[in-house]
Amino acid sequence: MLGIVLAVINFWLFAQTLLNVIPGIRGQLGVEETLADLAVSINSLFSGIFIVVAGGLVDRLGRAKILYLGIWLSIAGSLLIALTPENLGGLTSAMLLGGRVVQGLSAACIIPATMALVKTYYEGKGRQRPCPTGPSAPGAVPGSAHCSAG
Numbered sequence: 001m002l003g004i005v006l007a008v009i010n011f012w013l014f015a016q017t018l019l020n021v022i023p024g025i026r027g028q029l030g031v032e033e034t035l036a037d038l039a040v041s042i043n044s045l046f047s048g049i050f051i052v053v054a055g056g057l058v059d060r061l062g063r064a065k066i067l068y069l070g071i072w073l074s075i076a077g078s079l080l081i082a083l084t085p086e087n088l089g090g091l092t093s094a095m096l097l098g099g100r101v102v103q104g105l106s107a108a109c110i111i112p113a114t115m116a117l118v119k120t121y122y123e124g125k126g127r128q129r130p131c132p133t134g135p136s137a138p139g140a141v142p143g144s145a146h147c148s149a150g
Helices: 002-029 033-061 063-082 090-121 144-148
Strands: none
Touching: 002 033, 002 063, 002 090, 033 063, 033 090, 063 090
8 A cells, every 4th residue: 555655646746846846947957938837737737638548548457557557657757857958959848848748647547546456455444544534635645635535
């Protein structure tokens, strides 16, 4: 269960952290403000677009396989962003946005796979124990409150 919660937290950390650090990244990489704003939101866009597709893949290919795929995509997207060169115009933009897109696809895989795993292995009150629930949960551990969904 700890691995499931950490996979979900991993997505939220990468998705939300860029929102806070984008001014520094924008200056260091030499990208326009509009491109930097797009980099912040494109992660959620691709996650939202492909989450239903990934849910279907979870049903067809298996929960664990898609969860692992999501984790590997998260690593690949993070590496793309970390290796983004400074001030190289199109290459800088492509790697920054590409990394964020891959991170969004990662989330689209991780979220339905973790929900399916929790629903499979925990029932009733047991389903509420592994993940934080209640009004403080979304603020305390972003992204883990979805585990309580039925």
